Amino acid sequence: MGKRLYHGAAYYPELWSEEIIEQDIMLMKEAGINVVRIGEFAWHTMEPEEGNIDLDFFVNVIKELYDNGIETVMCTPTPTPPIWFTHGHPERMYIDQDGKVMGHGSRQHACTNNAYFREKANIITEHIAKAVGNLPGLIGWQIDNEFKCHVSECMCKTCKSLWHEWLKERYGTVEKLNEAWGTKIWSEYYHSFEQVPQPGPAPFLHNSSLSTMYRLFSMEKIAEFSDSQAELIRKYSDAPITHNSNIPFAVDNERLFKNLDFASFDTYATQENKASYLMNCDLWRNFKRGRDFWIMETSTSYAASLESYASPHANGYLRAEAVAAYALGAEAFCYWLWRQQRAGCEQPHGSVISAWGKPTVGYQNVLAVEEMRKKIEPFIVTTRPKQPEVAVTYSDRAKVFLQTEPHQGLDYRGLITSFYERVVSLGIHRDVIPENASLEGYKLLFTPFVQYISKEYIDKAIAFVEAGGTWVVGPLSGGRTGEHTIHTNAALGDLEEKVGVEALYTYPMDGTGAIGNAFGEKAPLGLWSTIFEYDEKTAVGTVEGGVSEGKAFITEYKIGDGKVVMLGALPIGEAGDSLLKKMIKHYSNEADIPSQAVTNGTIVAPRVNEDFETWFVINMDGKGGTVTLPSNAVDGLSHERISKGEINVGPYEYRVIELR
Ligand code: GAL
Numbered sequence: 001m002g003k004r005l006y007h008g009a010a011y012y013p014e015l016w017s018e019e020i021i022e023q024d025i026m027l028m029k030e031a032g033i034n035v036v037r038i039g040e041f042a043w044h045t046m047e048p049e050e051g052n053i054d055l056d057f058f059v060n061v062i063k064e065l066y067d068n069g070i071e072t073v074m075c076t077p078t079p080t081p082p083i084w085f086t087h088g089h090p091e092r093m094y095i096d097q098d099g100k101v102m103g104h105g106s107r108q109h110a111c112t113n114n115a116y117f118r119e120k121a122n123i124i125t126e127h128i129a130k131a132v133g134n135l136p137g138l139i140g141w142q143i144d145n146e147f148k149c150h151v152s153e154c155m156c157k158t159c160k161s162l163w164h165e166w167l168k169e170r171y172g173t174v175e176k177l178n179e180a181w182g183t184k185i186w187s188e189y190y191h192s193f194e195q196v197p198q199p200g201p202a203p204f205l206h207n208s209s210l211s212t213m214y215r216l217f218s219m220e221k222i223a224e225f226s227d228s229q230a231e232l233i234r235k236y237s238d239a240p241i242t243h244n245s246n247i248p249f250a251v252d253n254e255r256l257f258k259n260l261d262f263a264s265f266d267t268y269a270t271q272e273n274k275a276s277y278l279m280n281c282d283l284w285r286n287f288k289r290g291r292d293f294w295i296m297e298t299s300t301s302y303a304a305s306l307e308s309y310a311s312p313h314a315n316g317y318l319r320a321e322a323v324a325a326y327a328l329g330a331e332a333f334c335y336w337l338w339r340q341q342r343a344g345c346e347q348p349h350g351s352v353i354s355a356w357g358k359p360t361v362g363y364q365n366v367l368a369v370e371e372m373r374k375k376i377e378p379f380i381v382t383t384r385p386k387q388p389e390v391a392v393t394y395s396d397r398a399k400v401f402l403q404t405e406p407h408q409g410l411d412y413r414g415l416i417t418s419f420y421e422r423v424v425s426l427g428i429h430r431d432v433i434p435e436n437a438s439l440e441g442y443k444l445l446f447t448p449f450v451q452y453i454s455k456e457y458i459d460k461a462i463a464f465v466e467a468g469g470t471w472v473v474g475p476l477s478g479g480r481t482g483e484h485t486i487h488t489n490a491a492l493g494d495l496e497e498k499v500g501v502e503a504l505y506t507y508p509m510d511g512t513g514a515i516g517n518a519f520g521e522k523a524p525l526g527l528w529s530t531i532f533e534y535d536e537k538t539a540v541g542t543v544e545g546g547v548s549e550g551k552a553f554i555t556e557y558k559i560g561d562g563k564v565v566m567l568g569a570l571p572i573g574e575a576g577d578s579l580l581k582k583m584i585k586h587y588s589n590e591a592d593i594p595s596q597a598v599t600n601g602t603i604v605a606p607r608v609n610e611d612f613e614t615w616f617v618i619n620m621d622g623k624g625g626t627v628t629l630p631s632n633a634v635d636g637l638s639h640e641r642i643s644k645g646e647i648n649v650g651p652y653e654y655r656v657i658e659l660r
Pocket of ligand 1: 336
């Protein structure tokens with residue numbers, strides 16, 4: 001991939017006639033589509049009968065596209081193994097937690113750990129890599145499609161024996177497993193690894209360790225599958241490899257991208273849920289640091305299937321999304337899909353072109369994206385996203401702990417997104433970083449909703465604090481061991497000693513009438529909470545009312561040049577939102593972190609080159625807004641000089657402001 005911006009679409013040429021493919025290519029050129037992604041569901045077309053592989057069709061399509069200035073991301077077709085693989089072979093299929101065996105149809109119906117599946121997947125992938133790996137039009141690879149988006153942990157026999165191997169590897173002896181999981185409880189005790197069940201049907205809940213470990217095992221296995229496919233491709237092709245993922249899927253994204261070359265995600269966030277869209281950009285930028293990410297799929301207007309649909313984006317929103325993505329570090333902005341499906345279960349889905357070859361309701365917006373892409377490309381390729389000073393940790397392992405232990409239906413994605421949204425609303429330039437990311441360059445770190453904080457993470461965060469950083473821990477963080485059990489040395493385990501804090505109680509605070517008082521604001525407190533003894537020296541937030549009246553729910557501890565802030569409970573409701581914002585603002589002010597004076601609904605994505613900063617100012621709520629420039633500037637698009645102070649941005653408009 002070179003220094004340019006891509007504007008692309010998912011394309012399924014195998015579903016259309018030669019004539020239509022020709023028409024499509026012509027229409028793509030008109031719409032400014034310069035990259036397509038193909039092949040991810042085409043296993044049957046590639047290998048209609050077992051062993052009979054013919055890839056000429058795809059080779060020709062890639063060549064034809066390239067002759068017309070359109071590059072290709074090639075996919076491996078493994079989410080949809082053909083009927084010859086599945087028919088009469090229930091043992092090769094995915095089995096869900098209730099023991100239901102999947103049949104042929106839809107997608108992700110096979111077990112990706114099945115040995116025969118792996119063998120056949122390797123064969124088809126190797127053939128594809130050989131056939132297209134060096135074509136000039138081939139600029140990238142996508143492995144499979146949205147791993148574990150419809151399914152999660154498989155319960156088949158293959159998975160069972162791999163599970164036992166995984167446990168042996170992790171624990172060494174079954175005695176250690178018994179000890180770690182506390183299996184004398186309810187007479188779960190195992191005499192051999194082979195006796196350890198999968199968390200399938202049971203009268204009541206499984207042991208937390210069993211559930212969490214099975215999820216982690218499954219995430220590791222799907223990442224290993226991705227690794228092995230990538231390795232095969234690399235034997236024949238230098239083009240970089242990715243996978244199109246997202247947060248809700250049953251994968252550990254940090255682990256998944258570890259052995260891939262660039263990160264990409266799919267998003268169907270509604271216009272109301274901009275925070276989720278922006279958070280993905282701020283997170284995906286950090287799975288492969290220093291390498292631009294891709295938005296591999298998004299709808300031109302609305303997502304839909306036979307069973308449901310979302311509302312169309314207002315005109316103008318698509319361009320706002322695209323410019324935000326490019327400015328926040330995306331190299332590509334791609335649609336699902338190019339031509340509306342005429343069959344299957346997703347016919348109603350928004351697209352660029354209809355099944356009958358005419359522009360869709362989203363089409364004008366696609367043209368607007370293309371016009372914008374051309375205008376901003378010179379600015380994007382000569383700058384890079386500015387290093388933020390605030391980081392919020394994102395962890396798919398934390399997501400797993402919350403799945404096993406959701407209290408009253410807690411959902412990690414929702415919790416972390418609303419936490420993130422507050423940072424955005426304050427105009428603070430931020431990163432969302434995976435658990436193992438380096439903390440270099442940051443001044444303020446938030447670690448909310450991570451029930452298990454690993455020793456490595458604690459050590460890294462404490463070193464960050466010693467060097468002057470502020471680390472805000474919580475809410476809900478630190479109360480579980482890596483085995484998903486309760487600490488027995490202290491409520492928060494070793495964290496307490498390292499920070500010099502002592503938790504008093506942990507208990508569910510929702511509905512207890514507890515009111516938090518901090519930073520001059522008051523709000524009801526909720527969530528499973530950690531409460532501290534009141535001490536003048538450390539208490540920042542106190543509890544009024546409820547069952548721990550007079551105790552502290554926010555405390556501070558100085559370590560080296562920085563401090564650790566323990567946030568023990570979640571301020572809730574509107575007042576809670578305001579209190580949390582106050583807190584974020586307080587610690588970012590204290591750390592001297594600038595915030596952009598920007599109205600709600602408008603964002604600033606700052607980028608830098610050697611000499612100056614460039615602000616991409618984007619209105620995302622369709623209401624227009626203002627932003628205050630800290631210095632005189634030049635409007636990058638009109639070349640006019642602008643004096644410092646407030647400037648306007650119209651509904652869904654964007655501006656490129658060079659602070660020079
Ligand atoms: C994605 C998937 C696509 C298509 C799309 C529809 O999850 O990768 O194949 O189904 O959703 O929104």
